[in-house]
Amino acid sequence: MEKKKNIKIEFDLLENGLDFIDNALHAIISTEEPHKLKYAILHISAGIExxxxxILRLEHWSLLFENINNANYNHLQSGDFxxxxxxxxxxxxxxxxxxxxxxxxxxxxxIVRKKRNKIEHFSFKESSNALKSTISKALTDIIEIIDENIEIQNTSDESKRLYKSIRRESSKxxxxxxxxRAKLKHDLxxxxxxxxxxxxxxxxxxxLFPLDGSYTCLFCGYTDTPENITALYADTILDYNSYYAYKNGEECPIKQCLSCKNETLILHENSAFCITCDSNWEIEDLALCSDCDEFYEKPEDERSDYGVCPDCWQNKLDSYD
Structure with a gap:
């Protein structure tokens, strides 16, 4: 019986990261199998990290320790830290x-890390289109960061090979x-x-998510209730975390809609739009009610603006009857 070879497996830090990403890209492009797509997210996340x-190591190896005061080169070499x-x-x-x-x-x-965490600690549901879109954005970003901070020509032959493979696969x-997007031209x-x-x-x-009452993305087909879409938008697009927002005194970007009265109005940059009824406004046209802390449209005559919404103003008038 032929004795099996004891192969030495060795990757430096950069090779290890590039190999994770390269492996994931080949899997995503060549298959639609759910378990392979699942592991692709895990590998992309690990590779980016x-x-x-x-890049930190190139600055100084001690930066790889969570507590720099505990930095020890022998521990770094053994991985025991x-x-x-x-x-x-x-x-x-x-x-x-x-x-x-x-x-x-x-x-x-x-976003990639959040998806990885869901896979590792909870259930996971994802369309292949959404997965590829997410990865394409993260992939473009990490390539840009590599180009700006790592001189690939001075790395190992394996790193150079993997980097070329990643650049080639990313174009796909x-x-x-x-x-x-081209297929959606008529719809758009x-x-x-x-x-x-x-x-x-x-x-x-x-x-490519239209506010037309369909509650469905044209690109990946994601659909849900207006409330869940609103919550996910705040989480993924606005990176809103209710715990940290409360801790740091940040304002919640979700408000009650002026038109439909559902808690699905999103404040983003200079606009406010409702997922439920598709209404939208410019922020400069809205004011915050001092009584109920909800938005209302500013009256055309600023002299008639008493700092409260019409409902609260009417309640005040009714209280005098």
């Missing part, structure tokens, strides 16, 4: 190295997204003629 750690957490990675990249990360990049990486994701024109507002889909992040 390892590459960001490599508490590695830097993802929030700390981002904070250190912004404050110590030249690896500044944009808000969009942080958002895309966090871009082509996929472009192809789906119809929506434009009807003056229907489009928002970012909270599932796939394509700007």
């Amino acid at each position: 390892l590459i960001l750690k490599e 508490q590695s830097v957490s993802f929030p700390s990675i981002i904070k250190r990249l912004e404050g110590i190295t030249n690896g500044n990360i944009s808000e969009n990049q942080k958002k895309h990486f966090n 994701f871009i082509e996929f997204v472009d192809l789906v 024109k119809t929506l434009e003629e009807r003056n229907i507002k489009l928002i970012d889909c909270p599932e796939c992040f394509q700007h």
Whole structure:
């Protein structure tokens, strides 16, 4: 009986991260099998985190420890230490190295991590279109960060090979997204003629979720109740966390709609739009009621604005009867 070879498996930090991503991309492009797509998210998330750690390591190896005061090179070599957490990675990249990360990049990486956490700790439901869209955005971001912070030509031959493979495979994701959007050209024109507002889909992040009462994304097919769509939008698009918002005194971006009175009005940048009834306003045209803390439309005559909404004003008048 032939003796099996004892093969030595060895990846440096960058190779390890690139290999995770390359493996995931090949799986996603070549199959629609649910379990392979599931593991692809796990591998993409792990790969991104390892590459960001490599950028920290290039600055100084002690940055790979969650508590820098406990940094010990022997522990680093053995792997017996508490590695830097993802929030700390981002904070250190912004404050110590030249690896500044944009808000969009942080958002895309966090979305991948949230999906990974759902897989590891809960149930998981995802369309292949949404998955590919999510990965295409995170992939574009990590490639940009690599180009800005790592000199690939000075890395190992394996890192160079993996990086070239990732760049090649990533173009297929871009082509996929472009192809789906091209097929929607007629639908988009119809929506434009009807003056229907489009928002970012909270599932796939394509700007293809129409406020037309269908509650369905044109790109990935995500659909749910208006309340659940609103909550997911606040979570994924606005990165809103109720616990941290309460702790830090941040305002909730979800309000009661002026028209339908459902708690599905979303405040985003300079606009407010309702998932339930499709109504939308410019923020500058709204005021916050001092009594009920809900929005109302400012009257054309500013002199008739008493700082309260019409319902609360009527309640005040009724109380004098």
